[in-house]
Amino acid sequence: MELQQKHRAKDRDMQLIMGNLLRIGVLLSMTVVFVGGVIYLIGFGQQKADYSEFIMDDAGFFSLASIWAGILDLNGKAIIQLGILLLIFTPISRVILAVISFFIERDYLYVLIGLMILSIILFSLSNKLAG
Numbered sequence: 001m002e003l004q005q006k007h008r009a010k011d012r013d014m015q016l017i018m019g020n021l022l023r024i025g026v027l028l029s030m031t032v033v034f035v036g037g038v039i040y041l042i043g044f045g046q047q048k049a050d051y052s053e054f055i056m057d058d059a060g061f062f063s064l065a066s067i068w069a070g071i072l073d074l075n076g077k078a079i080i081q082l083g084i085l086l087l088i089f090t091p092i093s094r095v096i097l098a099v100i101s102f103f104i105e106r107d108y109l110y111v112l113i114g115l116m117i118l119s120i121i122l123f124s125l126s127n128k129l130a131g
Contacts, residue, residue: 040076
């Protein structure tokens, strides 16, 4: 009986940690995007937006190095991009934490399933599916 209570307590602790991880990740990314938006509006708020033509390469923040360089220059678009990356990484970190939790519990079937999910996510983020 005592073993079941310890197992339930561990499950509750992991659920609490994972829930907090998701909450903190979303709040952190939201804050970073907000700060980036404020910085962007301070610099470019008076410009009139032209939406007649979509130019994808206009931002120029497609790599971590370019995002980091933009952050060091206090570029609002780069800071917004960092916030979006944090938002993308939040559920990925939750999957990683779940795999670690399953490994600690020696539930190897769920470790395998979690690693498969993680590999699918990372594969899709690597632009192999984008053409």
